[in-house]
Amino acid sequence: MKAGSNLEKVLEAGKFAVTAEIGPPQSSNPEPLTHHARMMKGSADAFNLTDNQTAVVRLSSIASAAIIMREDIEPVIQMTCRDRNRIALQSDLLGASAIGVKNVLCLTGDHQTFGNERAAKSVFDFDSVSELYTFDKLRTEGLQSGGTVIDDKPELYLGCAENPFATPYEFRATRLAKKVDSGADFVQTQAIFDMDMFEKWMDEVRSRGLDKKTHILAGVIPMKTAGAARYMKNKVPGMIVPDYIIERMRNASDAKEEGIRLCVEQIETLKTIKGVHGVHVMAVMWEEMVPRIVEMAGLLPRPTVK
Amino acid sequence: MIIAERKPLGEIAMMVAPHEKVTVIGCRSCVAICLAGGEKEVDTLVSAMKLKSMNEGRTQYFDGFVLERQCEKEWVKEVEDKILAADVVLSMSCSLGAQTIGDLYPEKIVVPGLNTAMFGVPEEQGVWSEKCLGCGDCIIHTTGGICPIARCAKSMLNGPCGGSSNGHCEVNLEIECAWYAIYERLKLQDRLDLMDTVRPPKEWSTSHSGGRRVIVREDAKLTPHQIRGKEASL
Amino acid sequence: MPDREPKIVGFCCEKHGIDSVDLAARSGRQYDSSIRLVRVPCTGRVDGTHLLKALEEGADAVFVLGCLEKNCYYDTGSIEGRKRVAYVKSMLSEVGIEPERVEMFNASSSMSWKFSEIASNMVKVAARLGPIGSRGGGR
Structure with missing residues (x-):
């Protein structure tokens, strides 16, 4: 065990894991976090707290983690390289570890031109690979990036993201390999709509033996409307949504129900793909649906691993 | 090379507004290639500024010169008299040229006519892109x-x-x-x-x-x- | 405002531009004496500086007359001319001067009516706007 988090225990025990995302609020009111935590408790093994997602200022992911931990649920903190240099990243990592956070997702981060602070100076001192590399050295050797060696090493379970649908496609498994080499224990993928393409990526991943070295959690997003599907297809760079999915959403008499059904079907398919060790449910602004989706996909109750 | 872009004329006008004698100095190096501060650009800027004061009925004098390389002291000294005679120097060079003038003549007010944007290259006529940081x-x-x-x-x-x-x-x-x-x-x-x-x-x-x-x-x-x-x- | 004849400068290319002016004259069409024409080899040769200088020297309005874009003697000259006129117009707007003081026109050598139309339009514009600065401008 590297950190002994619940997520680590579930994955290392070979169980099919479930993680879900919670978006922190834009204000300092912790109530929405507590609300979501209570509502989603028991429906996933750990919950991602996004780090100023799409570069919109929100309550910090580490503070959010502290808040949901009061509800006795396990956080995965997301840490992007967009807003913090290596001093701040390492400092925040030590701080997060000190308050009991174990799961950390290393991300480069969405560029700030997408958010509500476009005048910001970008940092990008690290990219996600150098972040993983540094955090891994810190947990294994107590070595900071500047060379200082610390006594009490943080106990961390490190994750990363990967997008099989970004170009160049044939490089995407190599990129995952770099992240695995740098210390990624688990990976949460970009939302998958194009199963054929995902399977192709998984073939490449398996042929390199990456599924044996890291745990792949396949990302899914339940959609509320056909418009949302079209938006993701056309407006979100690096996302592929096949037309038949948009069609299906459009022809549905109840789009929300169809979105849920689609998501459950996707999870069913993903469960059968060799090397996929779990799913990551990103129900953006629709967190209340997570317990239902997980239940319909036959993934409840969540396992307890000692 | 250094790529720059002319500031909006309104902004330039604001910077020089308090002054009567304005010496405009361009540069034949990078900013001439990127069509921001060479001979033609200095000429058109001087004309436009003259028209503006004419239109507003005020007396303001604009005089334009272009140097071989504004970031080198030796070239700047060639127009020393024009700089000393001015109330304000409007540099149509990258910020390096403007700062060279400022460092040589610290008592003179130097204002930038261009925004220095990047290290880049001309991709095609009228298109420049950043390639080095x-x-x-x-x-x-x-x-x-x-x-x-x-x-x-x-x-x-x-x-x-x-x-x-x-x-x-x-x-x-x-x-x-x-x-x-x-x-x-x-x-x-x-x-x-x-x-x-x-x-x-x-x-x-x-x-x-x-x-x-x-x-x-x-x-x-x-x-x-x-x-x-x-x-x-x- | 003192009464004063409008002053207009036209830059005409020496191909279709000037030919259309000649044809207009030969067909007995008259144009206002306030218009001074400057022959240029091609409107692609006209630079922003020329247009601004003309205004600076007292012209109330300036125009450029070139070949039709699809039939330009030098292929793309009148396109260049159009782009420069547009650029000068944007500069004028930035300094608070009416951009309609500068215009681009195109004609073929056989369009005898075109030039008198251009001339009377520009005279109207110049008369309406008056000399630069005559109305207190941006103040």
Whole structure:
């Protein structure tokens, strides 16, 4: 065990894991976090707290983690390289570890031109690979990036993201390999709509033996409307949504129900793909649906691993 | 070269508004190539500013000159009398030229007519693009000759981020993804193994992050003896 | 405002531009004496500086007359001319001067009516706007 988090225990025990995302609020009111935590408790093994997602200022992911931990649920903190240099990243990592956070997702981060602070100076001192590399050295050797060696090493379970649908496609498994080499224990993928393409990526991943070295959690997003599907297809760079999915959403008499059904079907398919060790449910602004989706996909109750 | 862009005329007018005698100084180097501060641009700017004061019925004098290279003291000294005669100097060079004038004549007010934008190249007529950030530690021999520090919006070192869409950058879908371009270039050169290497955190201390940079070449510097000789010959 | 004849300068290319003026004259069409024409080899040769200088020297309005874009003697000259006129117009707007003081026109050598139309339009514009600065401008 590297950190002994619940997520680590579930994955290392070979169980099919479930993680879900919670978006922190834009204000300092912790109530929405507590609300979501209570509502989603028991429906996933750990919950991602996004780090100023799409570069919109929100309550910090580490503070959010502290808040949901009061509800006795396990956080995965997301840490992007967009807003913090290596001093701040390492400092925040030590701080997060000190308050009991174990799961950390290393991300480069969405560029700030997408958010509500476009005048910001970008940092990008690290990219996600150098972040993983540094955090891994810190947990294994107590070595900071500047060379200082610390006594009490943080106990961390490190994750990363990967997008099989970004170009160049044939490089995407190599990129995952770099992240695995740098210390990624688990990976949460970009939302998958194009199963054929995902399977192709998984073939490449398996042929390199990456599924044996890291745990792949396949990302899914339940959609509320056909418009949302079209938006993701056309407006979100690096996302592929096949037309038949948009069609299906459009022809549905109840789009929300169809979105849920689609998501459950996707999870069913993903469960059968060799090397996929779990799913990551990103129900953006629709967190209340997570317990239902997980239940319909036959993934409840969540396992307890000692 | 250095790429610059003229400031909006309204902003320029505001900067020179309190002054009567305005000396406009352009530069024949980079900013002439990028059509921002060469001969023609100085001419049109002077005309436009004259028209503006004419239209507003005020007396303001504009006089334009163009130097070979405004960032070098020797060239700037050629128009010393014009600088000294002015109430304000409007530099139509990159900020380096403007600062050279300011450093030589500290009592003079120098205002920038251009926004210095980047180190870049002319891609085609009328299009300039950024290609270097001056990080002080060039690595393009490992990236197919394409700089990811300047050409990737996130200065990534280990391949394209998840926003690389059909070879384009998530920040601006009109712009190529630098890492996509690097991948294609290395594939062409049969050196894709370079894409596999994990690049550890970059040493940014050679960049501006390490503080303002000054490069000294002792062999090139003049000795006190040479300086005395130069002064004597003037 | 003192009564004053409007002053208009036209830059005409020496191909279709000037030919259309000649044809207008030969067909007995008159144009206002306030218009001074400057022959240029091609409107692609006209620079922003020329247009601004003309205004600076007292012209109330300036126009450029070139070949039709699809039938330009030098292929793309009148396109260049159009782009420069547009640029000068944007500069004028930025300094608070009416951009309609500068216009681009195109004609073929056989369009005898075109020039008198251009001339009377520009005279109207110049008369309406008056000399630069005559109305207190941006103040």
